[in-house]
Amino acid sequence: MSVKQKEKKPLHLAKMNIKKGDTVLIITGKDKGKEGTVSRALPQVNKVIVEGLNIAKKHVRPQGQTRQGGIIEKAMPLHVSNVMLKCTECNEPTRVGHERRPMGADQKLRPVRICKHCGKAIEDRMRSS
Ligand SMILES: [Zn+2]
16 A cells, blocks of 8 residues: 655745845834844744844753853844844835846846835845955
């Protein structure tokens, strides 16, 4: 008897508009109105970790010799819908579009994120240039 193999669900890698190194504005929650730098992007869950924001305090017990007990502060992931990307050109929080534009030294057409505000390409700080 052959059992039909369950098809593996493709890992949904939704393209996020927000990447590591971006400056974002938090638009909901307790850190609403604050800005920070994305220290980690989690595309699988559509979340980002913003440096120093959305901090959860966690009480931990001492564990062996490696960890001291006490309170640790940890930046919790925020859903991308709760943050807005700040444009590197006009410095406004904006929605993001996608286009192919000539970029870099060779002016090759590359997919870039476009600020809906000023229409300029948003810089990808983590991309080596
Ligand atoms: Zn802009």
